[in-house]
Amino acid sequence: MKIDKEIFREMVNFYGEAFHLPPLAAKIYAYLIFDFERKGISFDEFVEIFSASKSSVSSSLNLLLNLNIIKDFNKIDERKRFFVMNEKYMKIRFEEIIEKMERELLLLENLKKFRDTDCEVALQKFETYTNLFKKNITNIKDTLDQL
Incomplete structure (x- = not known):
């Protein structure tokens, strides 16, 4: 997935402040915005992309899910959960x-x-x-x- 680092940084700051998100949750949300095709990003990808612990990523994803900012889904042929922005948010x-x-x-x-x-x-x-x-x-x- 292609992202612009400067826009990404600005989005992390903006959404972190606007939604009162901790830094990792703001990064995850900003990253998902660049998923224009809405293919979804898996949990393991987030751990790798942000070099964060599984528990930190899990906590951030759960926060975003509870706030209805993101949604999760499973692909038919995989057990993994994938995450996308909630278009209705x-x-x-x-x-x-x-x-x-x-x-x-x-x-x-x-x-x-x-x-x-x-x-x-x-x-x-x-x-x-x-x-x-x-x-x-x-x-x-x-x-x-x-x-």
């Missing part, structure tokens, strides 16, 4: 973002009711903030529908 991720934004929007509405102010500046800022949430929620939902 981005949709899952953005659905979680929508849920969090909707929860925060509800909290803000409740806070507005509790505060009960007539201050135009405060009300305008609140309206601007809630409109930003609503527009982003709608935009993400519309985009997900297209996927």
